[in-house]
Amino acid sequence: MTGTSRTITVALADDQQLVRAGFAMVLDSQDDIEVAWQAVDGVDAVRCATQQPVDIILMDVQMPNLDGISATRQIVDAGVLGPGGEPTRVVVLTTFDNDEYVMNSITAGASGFLLKDADPEDLIDAVRTVGEASAVISPKATARLLR
Template identity: 60%
Template sequence: MAVPGDQIRVALIDDQQLVRAGFRMVIDSQPDMSVVIEASDGDQGVREIARVGCDIVLMDVQMPRLNGIDATRRLTDMGDTPKVVVLTTFDNDDYVMNAISAGASGFLLKDADPEQLLAAIRTVHRGDAVMAPKATQKLLRHVGPLLRDGSDPGKKRPSLPAELTPREVEILTAMGRGLSNSEIAETFFVSEATVKTHVGRVLAKTQSRDRVQAVILAFQIGLVRPEDLLRGV
């Protein structure tokens, strides 16, 4: 099947055929995206992505031969690679944290409804937000305590980059709370274009690959706490 250049090219890597079939049906029903790769394990998926190429990868975690975390790490090591969205049930926080470390750009619940699936793919592809704020908040409610406690006692906790301006620190904090660009704009009474500029500078100065990495940093350095999200702050 030929894929027009303006379509989002998606790879599905999951060992459950029914999951892949369901996601493919939803994705291929859209005029702006198409599934170009299907694989039942990480090893096959990485090889096909290197051969065919794609924009977004929906990656399961637990698979035979090569799991999703190691497959994500291989893709990240390849350099100019597609963004990986990890498929998760949030039943194991270690999986989520390891996927973040491996280079995942987003997370999607396996039982997400079609609208959430499509919105997540488009959002990640745009690059202006990794996941919908509610999804980010749900992720951080699960892994926030791990971020603050630190799973590796020997690893130095990151600090707030001195290059950040006071406004950029405020923007990073708002990102950590799971606010969207439009919500941040309303909070600080600025335009959404201005927020995008601030977010870009925050990502550059914190050396974050994407919004998820910046949000994780906000938790690790204490700008945001899991209990803030639980209170809806």
């Protein structure tokens, strides 16, 4: 449980239904995390974020219509506030361990970057960490950037 007794609301933005379903199942299994909505692309994510704000959005990088980095920038620039009154935070998720994705995500205002092959426990920990106003970056990406 986080430092507050409040539930962390999470949204999922990914064009692959099976990926969304898997993440939703993992996150909804936790008492302190609730998946509020799911988006099929970046345009849908921006619309949902402004209509039903959440604490954290897990955002895929590569999606049709509007990629995750551009959607992240739009959500951050719009100043969307989550249910707790804090800005909605975005954790970018991708299959591709790519320095450009990491840097562009952080530049766009993302609070974190994780690879989709992360263990379920790492995903849950990342949501809780970012929910407590911290940032999280994949250990693989961090090591490479520090080199």
